[in-house]
Amino acid sequence: EPEVTQTPSHQVTQMGQEVILRCVPISNHLYFYWYRQILGQKVEFLVSFYNNEISEKSEIFDDQFSVERPDGSNFTLKIRSTKLEDSAMYFCASNSWTGGYTFGSGTRLTVV
Amino acid sequence: RKEVEQDPGPFNVPEGATVAFNCTYSNSASQSFFWYRQDCRKEPKLLMSVYSSGNEDGRFTAQLNRASQYISLLIRDSKLSDSATYLCVVNTGGGNKLTFGTGTQLKVEL
Numbered sequence: 001e002p003e004v005t006q007t008p009s010h011q012v013t014q015m016g017q018e019v020i021l022r023c024v025p026i027s028n029h030l031y032f033y034w035y036r037q038i039l040g041q042k043v044e045f046l047v048s049f050y051n052n053e054i055s056e057k058s059e060i061f062d063d064q065f066s067v068e069r070p071d072g073s074n075f076t077l078k079i080r081s082t083k084l085e086d087s088a089m090y091f092c093a094s095n096s097w098t099g100g101y102t103f104g105s106g107t108r109l110t111v112v
Numbered sequence: 113r114k115e116v117e118q119d120p121g122p123f124n125v126p127e128g129a130t131v132a133f134n135c136t137y138s139n140s141a142s143q144s145f146f147w148y149r150q151d152c153r154k155e156p157k158l159l160m161s162v163y164s165s166g167n168e169d170g171r172f173t174a175q176l177n178r179a180s181q182y183i184s185l186l187i188r189d190s191k192l193s194d195s196a197t198y199l200c201v202v203n204t205g206g207g208n209k210l211t212f213g214t215g216t217q218l219k220v221e222l
Contacts, residue, residue, distance in 0.1 A: 031208050043212040056209055091155055103155040
């Protein structure tokens, strides 16, 4: 079964540092997403990406966040200057026009 | 009112029991509805989509009531492996953004 692959599985970074979380969506999917889940809280939408541009973003997705699809396979989330409150599980997801979402196994980001 | 509201549980049930979860959503323009399952510290996995006519997949039955903005999930003959958090998820509007409930925790015991 096709998978969404995320790397790394766990990232520890110092406050103020930049991090890049990487994802390889399912190859024939057209829509790509980032969600996050703070420990003990619900899954929250960050951003959706279609046709090489952001199609929707949440209030969480401020100027510190950016997304990129640098080539035909990777989809990245960059946090420019991490804060303690950015510590969370970050999930990448993709889907086709009619299909359900497939989530990656997540990157656990710990900001210290 | 929360966009998607669920009873957080936990629901502790014996193996073989039938358990029902409920969910309400606030946006009447919501178009698609899902139940996802999430194991501890893992990604959400699609359990089933929910249709107005109701749908069944093995031991799992989902119902949608658009007039009441209410979604339900029924699990029959529960098994130890059903222990997880069940997430009510709604797709609102023209985009594909999903809005998650906080989840209902289920613990199936011997």
